[in-house]
Amino acid sequence: MNKQALLATLFAACLYAVSGSLLADADSHRQEVEKLFKLTQMEQKINESVDTVLLMQLQQSPQLEPHRQALHDFLQTHTLYHAHRSAGDQ
DSSP, rough: OOOHHHHHHHHHHHHHOOOOOOOHHHHHHHHHHHHHHHHHHHHHHHHHHHHHHHHHHHHOGGGGGEEEEEEHHHHTTSSSSHHHHHHHHH
């Protein structure tokens, strides 16, 4: 095996090893974020914020009242907490 092939093999092995540890770090970070969210009651706070934003939006644009549930569902789906939870489920 020539020197370039050996270096390329070593480089590929290092990339493979590092990528595995990065995935492990991402999983452990996700678990720690999940623990933090539970300790700080983040889901409850986010839900209260969604309700507040929805009420303000409906006060500013009363014509959206027939779409209240759709707006609520949209806000719930696209909040940071719920987006984080969805990403973790994949």
